[in-house]
Amino acid sequence: MTGDHVRIDVGGTSYDTSVVTGTEGEQGIDIRDLRSETGYITYDPAFPNTGAVRSEITYIDGEQGILRYRGYPIEDLCAHSSFVEVAYLVIYGELPTRAELDAFATHITRHTLLREDMRRFFDAFPTDAHPMAILASAVCGLSTFYQDHYNPHDPQDVEVSTFRLMAKLPTVAAFSYKTSVGQPYIYPLNHLDYTENFLHMMFAVPSEPYEVDPDVAKALDQLFILHADHEQNCSTSTVRMSGSSHLNIFGSISAGITALWGPLHGGANQEVVETLLRIQQSEDDLQTFVQRAKDKHDPFRLPGFGHRVYKNYDPRAALIKDAAHKVIDKLVGDDPLFDIARRLEEIALADDYFVERRLYPNVDFYSGLIYRAMGLPLNMFPVLFAIGRLPGWIAHWREMISDPETRINRPRQIYTGATQRDYVPIDQR
Ligand code: ACO
Numbered sequence: 001m002t003g004d005h006v007r008i009d010v011g012g013t014s015y016d017t018s019v020v021t022g023t024e025g026e027q028g029i030d031i032r033d034l035r036s037e038t039g040y041i042t043y044d045p046a047f048p049n050t051g052a053v054r055s056e057i058t059y060i061d062g063e064q065g066i067l068r069y070r071g072y073p074i075e076d077l078c079a080h081s082s083f084v085e086v087a088y089l090v091i092y093g094e095l096p097t098r099a100e101l102d103a104f105a106t107h108i109t110r111h112t113l114l115r116e117d118m119r120r121f122f123d124a125f126p127t128d129a130h131p132m133a134i135l136a137s138a139v140c141g142l143s144t145f146y147q148d149h150y151n152p153h154d155p156q157d158v159e160v161s162t163f164r165l166m167a168k169l170p171t172v173a174a175f176s177y178k179t180s181v182g183q184p185y186i187y188p189l190n191h192l193d194y195t196e197n198f199l200h201m202m203f204a205v206p207s208e209p210y211e212v213d214p215d216v217a218k219a220l221d222q223l224f225i226l227h228a229d230h231e232q233n234c235s236t237s238t239v240r241m242s243g244s245s246h247l248n249i250f251g252s253i254s255a256g257i258t259a260l261w262g263p264l265h266g267g268a269n270q271e272v273v274e275t276l277l278r279i280q281q282s283e284d285d286l287q288t289f290v291q292r293a294k295d296k297h298d299p300f301r302l303p304g305f306g307h308r309v310y311k312n313y314d315p316r317a318a319l320i321k322d323a324a325h326k327v328i329d330k331l332v333g334d335d336p337l338f339d340i341a342r343r344l345e346e347i348a349l350a351d352d353y354f355v356e357r358r359l360y361p362n363v364d365f366y367s368g369l370i371y372r373a374m375g376l377p378l379n380m381f382p383v384l385f386a387i388g389r390l391p392g393w394i395a396h397w398r399e400m401i402s403d404p405e406t407r408i409n410r411p412r413q414i415y416t417g418a419t420q421r422d423y424v425p426i427d428q429r
Contacts, residue, residue: 005019026051055396062310069228078226083194084193111164112171119185132383136257136258178202239397272365305348341365
């Protein structure tokens with residue numbers, strides 16, 4: 001490799017190519033023509049070495065623990081901004097003026113209601129259905145109401161779908177919850193802000209007034225900010241990949257929600273608290289759980305620990321741990337699960353296994369404890385992640401659809417199955 005020129009010698013052929021350099025200096029070898037020129041493909045299971053896109057949305061430096069949306073450090077956004085402002089930033093690329101922010105918030109507020117006939121949809125699920133399953137189905141189901149307005153190539157359709165998704169996801173989430181607890185649906189209230197409105201739809205009942213606690217709303221708003229985007233993670237890549245087939249944005253985001261649900265991704269916040277509860281009820285001490293997490297023959301891993309990209313403390317986890325102190329102090333006082341979590345972190349961070357592998361708490365380690373202190377049920381935790389992540393999914397879908405380099409996503413494979421063989425009639429097998 002010289003300058004930005006790269007030569008790959010493979011199978012007797014020389015392939016000359018160049019390096020693609022990002023604004024923060026990351027470098028990738030451009031291998032777009034590798035197969036057509038050499039007959040070879042790259043083999044990179046789970047894509048740790050593959051840059052699938054150029055993106056302007058989010059920058060992560062996993063070695064240093066840095067996360068920025070559109071250039072702005074998340075610490076600053078968390079301290080000074082609101083979730084709706086951050087959503088605007090992530091989706092449109094710049095911080096809004098006052099007028100732009102007001103207009104964006106108004107567009108969202110005007111779309112928060114669901115079509116009345118969609119209410120029946122929630123009744124069809126069993127009351128113990130996981131709300132992520134309902135959320136993914138309902139978001140895909142939303143597309144059925146807007147079939148004339150989801151053309152991925154029509155900027156007006158994309159814009160109104162953006163408002164609809166931002167507006168309706170909290171309503172769908174709250175309706176899923178109300179279904180699961182057998183309570184009447186609470187309709188959106190336009191005078192409340194985005195996060196207050198969500199809390200109101202979750203916790204109000206028609207029979208008495210409900211006041212949103214401003215500290216709770218602020219803490220949840222900050223959690224949404226911290227989840228707003230995380231570049232090419234599993235769910236976002238799913239959104240981009242399904243959208244690359246020119247699927248409408250509702251279908252693509254429904255696919256992203258499903259991918260997020262997995263316990264190795266956004267389902268980890270639920271897993272963490274379930275694990276902490278198991279530890280609390282167990283006769284075993286914390287060391288036993290840490291030993292189990294290290295044992296290759298035991299499938300147990302410490303949920304909320306480790307990350308593909310961060311090899312340092314996840315900057316979101318640091319902010320969330322700080323918020324957990326405040327929220328838990330105010331709402332619960334002493335939370336034995338929070339104590340267990342902090343001791344678990346201490347033990348893990350002093351253990352060679354975790355040190356050598358550079359495993360730190362990730363975004364999910366402390367967030368569930370805050371949600372729990374707020375009175376949110378465990379199976380809603382991944383749904384909260386989804387509400388926070390929505391601006392990122394929308395931004396990536398929009399970037400994908402307008403990028404002239406986008407083609408239908410279609411990885412190759414190294415086939416390892418049987419070579420050609422003759423069909424054997426059933427009575428001769
Ligand atoms: N507990 C114990 N060991 C772990 C953990 C953990 N939580 N995470 C990783 N390791 C070990 C692996 O076993 C592996 O060990 P080895 O080198 O001896 O084989 C090593 O650390 C490297 O881990 P990988 O699994 O190769 O890392 P990968 O990048 O593939 O996976 C992941 C990342 C999925 C996040 C993983 O760390 C994990 O399973 N964590 C727990 C689930 C979790 O918290 N997920 C949420 C992630 S953040 C998000 O998506 C929102």
